[in-house]
Amino acid sequence: MKRWIAFWNILAKDFRTYYLKPPNISWGLIFPLAWTGMFFIKSGKGLESISSILPGVIALSILFGTTSLLAVTVTFEKKNRSFERLLLAPIPLELLMLAKTSGAILFGVVNAFVPILMAVFLIDLGHVDWLVFVPAVFLISVASTFLGLFIAVAVSEVFEAQTFSNFFRFPMIFLCGLFFPISTLPVFLKPLSYALPLTYGADMLHGAIHGGNMFSVPIDMAILAAFCAGLFMVSLGNIRRRWIA
Structure with missing residues (x-):
């Protein structure tokens, strides 16, 4: 019982200290809102194009x-x-580290529904397979959070973590099938695409919203779960070696 009391106290402390501050609200909630609006406006192909770009915007x-x-x-x-x-x-x-990351996972889930709430006023989302969509959102949130944890424990300064994060984030925009199929990439880039966790989360989202999965849902979920476990274990190893030893 003491362990779970400590867990919730750490999570609540992070929300009070970090997550509910104006800078994080603007980056975590307003930024996805502006990002979504930009993509919807720039699509330029009418409302039917929103469905095609929606999985990519959600993942980002x-x-x-x-x-x-x-x-x-x-x-x-x-x-x-x-x-x-x-x-x-x-x-x-x-x-302890699950307590430190749970708040970011929750924020990731909330962020996912910002584009959905915007799109629901523009297109019909009755065809969405929510039984696939919700697990996809959760697994992408966990994998992205643990990727952030892996980056955070590898550096010493906040600005270093942000810079290092971009080393992973921006290539994912182009390599993970968010806005155009991986099949259109050059052959030498495809292995890199399959080595990125967001590829499998985006595949689940594409399948849930408008069909066309590259892999079956169980395969996508299994690979994403493996990425989550691997990133978490490597991060714990780095913490023990760099911060505790």
């Missing part, structure tokens, strides 16, 4: 929101040595 909203939040919470606390006090909490390191 999740990716940018979660990775940016982790760059602040984890890197800032390590720099100010407040993370060391968290290590005294009566919970294992695994549960």
Whole structure:
């Protein structure tokens, strides 16, 4: 019971200290809103094009929101040595880091529905397979959050984390099938596309919104789950080696 009390206290503290501050609200919620509006306006092909770009906009909203939040919470606390006090909490390191990342996962899920709320006034979303869409949003949020955690524990400064994040984020825009099929990429880039977790999350979203999956849903979910577990375990290893040892 003490472990879960500590878990919720850490999560609540992060929401009060970081997530509900104006800069993170603007980056985590207003930015996806502006991003979505830009894509919808620039599509220039009428309302029917919104359905085609919606999966990509949703995935980017999740990716940018979660990775940016982790760059602040984890890197800032390590720099100010407040993370060391968290290590005294009566919970294992695994549960501690889940508490530190749960808020970003929730923000990622919220970000995903910003484009949906905008699109619902423009197009009919009755055809969306919500049984696939919701797990896809959750798994993309978890994978993006753990990618942000992996980046945050590898650097010392917040600006370094943001810069390092862009090293992963911007290539994903073009390589993960968000706005155009991976089949149109040059042959030498396709292996890199399949090595990125967002490829499989985007595949699930495309299938849920307008069909046309590259892989079956169970395969996409299994690969995304493997990415989540791998990123989390590598991040924990880095924390033990760099911050605890």
